[in-house]
Amino acid sequence: MEKDFTDYHCHIVPAVDDGATDLEESFAMARILSEFGFRTVVCTPHMIRGCFENNPARVTSAVSVLQGHLNDAGIPLQLVPGCEHYLDEFLPELLLESVHARPEDRRMLVEVPFRDGPELLSSMVERFFRLGLEPLIAHPERCRAFEPQVREHGLHGALFSVMGWQKTSELSDDSTIMATKRAGCVFQGNLGSFAGRYGNEVRERALLFLRHGLYSCIGSDAHRPEGLAEMLQKGKEAITAEVGEEAALxxxxxxxxQSR
Structure with missing residues (x-):
C-alpha cells in the first residue's frame, strides 16, 4: 500500500534556522523521511523576529533551491514552503506580511511558547480569524499553555488521584486546548512526542490529546538526521497502538x- 504521508512540520531547509546546518544534513533527513513514507514535506523554518528572520520570499527561494537538489539526487520528496510562526507580540505584523506575500495560503503553523501560559493565545486566535487565516497549532502537547485540566469520575478516579497516578479519561471542557479547538483552531502532533523524545509527561499528554481526537495532522519536527529513523518508527507505532492502523494512517x- 502506498504510504504517501505528509510531514506538516519539518526543519529540513539548510542554514536558515536551528534545523539542518548544510545540504548534506538536508539530504540525510530527506532520505530518512522518504524511506519512512513521507512524499510531501512542508518546510517550516522558524519565523521569530530578531532571531530567525525567515520571511516568505526567503523561504520560498530556499525551498526551491533544495527541491532542485533533491530532484537531481533522485529523492522523491515534494517540498512545500511554509513557516513556523512564533506566538509573540511581533506576530500580528508578521501575519500581515505573510498575508500580502502569500494571499492563497490561509493556513499558518503557529508555535506557542513552551513555558508561557495561555494569556496571549485567545486574542491572537481572534486576530487570525479576522484576517481570514486558520491557525494550525504546532505540538500543543509540548506547551504549558495546553496543560490539560482533566475530569475524573467516582471512586476509581479518586483512587488514581490519591495514588499519584494519571488516569485521564476525559479532558475538561474548561481546558485551554478544548476552548482553542472550539474557536476553530486545528492541531499538529509531533511524532517525537509519541516516541518519548521529550519525556514521559509530554508523551502521555500527546496520547491523551490523541484519544480525544484533537490532532488533524502529524509532523516530524525534524531538525537533524541523527536518531530520526528510529523516532519516526517509534512514534508511528505508539499512535497505531493507541488508535489503530487506519486512524494512524x-x-x-x-x-x-486536507478535508477542511
Missing amino acids: TLLRGTLL
Whole structure:
C-alpha cells in the first residue's frame, strides 16, 4: 500500500534556522523521511523576529533551491514552503506580511511558547480569524499553555488521584486546548512526542490529546538526521497502538486537515 504521508512540520531547509546546518544534513533527513513514507514535506523554518528572520520570499527561494537538489539526487520528496510562526507580540505584523506575500495560503503553523501560559493565545486566535487565516497549532502537547485540566469520575478516579497516578479519561471542557479547538483552531502532533523524545509527561499528554481526537495532522519536527529513523518508527507505532492502523494512517496522510 502506498504510504504517501505528509510531514506538516519539518526543519529540513539548510542554514536558515536551528534545523539542518548544510545540504548534506538536508539530504540525510530527506532520505530518512522518504524511506519512512513521507512524499510531501512542508518546510517550516522558524519565523521569530530578531532571531530567525525567515520571511516568505526567503523561504520560498530556499525551498526551491533544495527541491532542485533533491530532484537531481533522485529523492522523491515534494517540498512545500511554509513557516513556523512564533506566538509573540511581533506576530500580528508578521501575519500581515505573510498575508500580502502569500494571499492563497490561509493556513499558518503557529508555535506557542513552551513555558508561557495561555494569556496571549485567545486574542491572537481572534486576530487570525479576522484576517481570514486558520491557525494550525504546532505540538500543543509540548506547551504549558495546553496543560490539560482533566475530569475524573467516582471512586476509581479518586483512587488514581490519591495514588499519584494519571488516569485521564476525559479532558475538561474548561481546558485551554478544548476552548482553542472550539474557536476553530486545528492541531499538529509531533511524532517525537509519541516516541518519548521529550519525556514521559509530554508523551502521555500527546496520547491523551490523541484519544480525544484533537490532532488533524502529524509532523516530524525534524531538525537533524541523527536518531530520526528510529523516532519516526517509534512514534508511528505508539499512535497505531493507541488508535489503530487506519486512524494512524489518516493522521500521517493529513487527510483530516486536507478535508477542511
